Amino acid sequence: MSKKAERQLSRRDFLRGVGALTGALTLESVTGSRVEASETEVAPDAVGVLIDLTRCTGCRTCEAACKAAHGFPPPDGGETSLSADTLTYVDVRENVEGADGPLHVKRQCMHCVHPACASACTVGALHKTPEGPVTYNAGKCIGCRYCQYACPFGVPAFQWEETLGLIAKCDFCINRLEEGQQPACVSDCPTGALKFGKRRALLREAAARMDTHPDRYLNHVYGEHEAGGTSMLYLSPARFEDLGFPELGSQPIPRRAEFVMKQTPMVALTVATAASGLCWLRTRREESGACVEAGKKERTKR
Ligand code: SF4
Ligand code: SF4
Ligand code: SF4
Numbered sequence: 001m002s003k004k005a006e007r008q009l010s011r012r013d014f015l016r017g018v019g020a021l022t023g024a025l026t027l028e029s030v031t032g033s034r035v036e037a038s039e040t041e042v043a044p045d046a047v048g049v050l051i052d053l054t055r056c057t058g059c060r061t062c063e064a065a066c067k068a069a070h071g072f073p074p075p076d077g078g079e080t081s082l083s084a085d086t087l088t089y090v091d092v093r094e095n096v097e098g099a100d101g102p103l104h105v106k107r108q109c110m111h112c113v114h115p116a117c118a119s120a121c122t123v124g125a126l127h128k129t130p131e132g133p134v135t136y137n138a139g140k141c142i143g144c145r146y147c148q149y150a151c152p153f154g155v156p157a158f159q160w161e162e163t164l165g166l167i168a169k170c171d172f173c174i175n176r177l178e179e180g181q182q183p184a185c186v187s188d189c190p191t192g193a194l195k196f197g198k199r200r201a202l203l204r205e206a207a208a209r210m211d212t213h214p215d216r217y218l219n220h221v222y223g224e225h226e227a228g229g230t231s232m233l234y235l236s237p238a239r240f241e242d243l244g245f246p247e248l249g250s251q252p253i254p255r256r257a258e259f260v261m262k263q264t265p266m267v268a269l270t271v272a273t274a275a276s277g278l279c280w281l282r283t284r285r286e287e288s289g290a291c292v293e294a295g296k297k298e299r300t301k302r
Pocket of ligand 1: 156
């Protein structure tokens with residue numbers, strides 16, 4: 001690896017550590033506070049996925065489909081959390097009140113209508129598209145992990161095993177959507193537990209299912225209003241808080257992240273200045289070291 005590349009890595013590692021630290025300090029300081037938000041706006045054509053827990057058998061075909069679509073190794077059957085190469089997994093919930101047997105809850109990014117992750121990201125690596133998906137641009141990401149602290153669903157995963165770890169999360173199979181296909185998990189689900197479509201149509205369908213089978217469903221679509229709404233919508237026979245879903249109310253969360261970011265420009269400026277200064281000093285030291293080495297080699301040749 002060239003000296004220049006090494007210097008770039010060092011500076012990035014440093015900034016990443018500092019970013020993570022300041023993220024922890026600043027976002028944690030306002031955790032739990034509710035910031036005023038404006039009315040939620042959802043594009044009429046925005047898409048979503050209806051996840052019907054009464055139809056999910058826990059076969060985990062969706063996990064395998066997601067991994068295959070993203071070029072990850074196949075699942076070993078033991079996925080219990082999201083990670084850098086597990087963008088979705090099926091969470092098994094036993095002994096839940098209101099359910100006849102275990103409930104299988106597919107977890108992934110919720111593709112929030114107002115994503116806190118995107119609001120917290122200072123470099124624009126996360127982006128809410130008008131069509132619904134919240135996309136991630138690894139080329140912009142500096143690995144500061146602000147998005148991890150901001151997300152109310154604990155979704156963004158960090159590539160801890162990589163030297164230059166970045167963020168990983170469900171991308172709504174945006175490449176497949178652009179080609180007119182459905183998300184891989186939806187396409188391969190054999191039971192119809194996952195349904196892709198326009199968010200508004202999915203909400204109508206959810207209402208119809210609840211009306212038709214009031215004995216089967218709780219009268220609640222998780223994601224219709226939570227945190228200002230999400231693109232992933234859940235139907236369940238059991239209370240969502242008993243299934244590990246956070247109770248968020250209907251206010252969008254991003255305002256909280258924006259508020260924090262606006263309160264910390266001096267912290268950010270100080271950190272950036274210190275990082276640049278240290279990087280400059282380190283660069284000078286490495287360059288002079290490189291000159292000494294070059295000089296030694298030159299003298300050896302003679
Ligand atoms: S669930 Fe988390 S990572 Fe996904 S869009 Fe919402 S805030 Fe972002
Ligand atoms: S939408 Fe795509 S990326 Fe997201 S969980 Fe499904 S298969 Fe994985
Ligand atoms: S593929 Fe469908 S039925 Fe199987 S675990 Fe995933 S969501 Fe449930």
